[in-house]
Amino acid sequence: LHRMSIAMSCVFCGRKDLPSKDVGPVLGKHPIAAHHHCLYFSSGLAQNGSEDQGINGFMVSDIINELKRGFKSPCSYCKKKGSLVGCSVASCRKAGHFPCLLRNKFLFQYFGKFEYVMFVGSFFVLYWFFCC
Numbered sequence: 001l002h003r004m005s006i007a008m009s010c011v012f013c014g015r016k017d018l019p020s021k022d023v024g025p026v027l028g029k030h031p032i033a034a035h036h037h038c039l040y041f042s043s044g045l046a047q048n049g050s051e052d053q054g055i056n057g058f059m060v061s062d063i064i065n066e067l068k069r070g071f072k073s074p075c076s077y078c079k080k081k082g083s084l085v086g087c088s089v090a091s092c093r094k095a096g097h098f099p100c101l102l103r104n105k106f107l108f109q110y111f112g113k114f115e116y117v118m119f120v121g122s123f124f125v126l127y128w129f130f131c132c
Contacts, residue, residue, distance in 0.1 A: 038097070075094060
């Protein structure tokens, strides 16, 4: 018997065919799996658990709530719903799926251990996306 590897789609961008060098590895398992960068750059999502809870500390209930939030807004580029990554410039309204923004040459930056704009131990992390 041969084992088959079934690639899971990311719940944030809906894609499963993207190179991990661009979007990071797929984290989690069915039914909730996400590309590393789609998960970490999602604007309204915080790491509320410890690393061994949920998906790397992102609780499944929080992920579901974030997906519901994103379902209301279309991507600035592909126009499909599910826009979860917003520009970090307060006056900018651009938002999109991580892969769409990456294709359009937007700048992504992060520093430190991820705890979305929260102080954790000696680390303060910022995950930013800039379009302008």
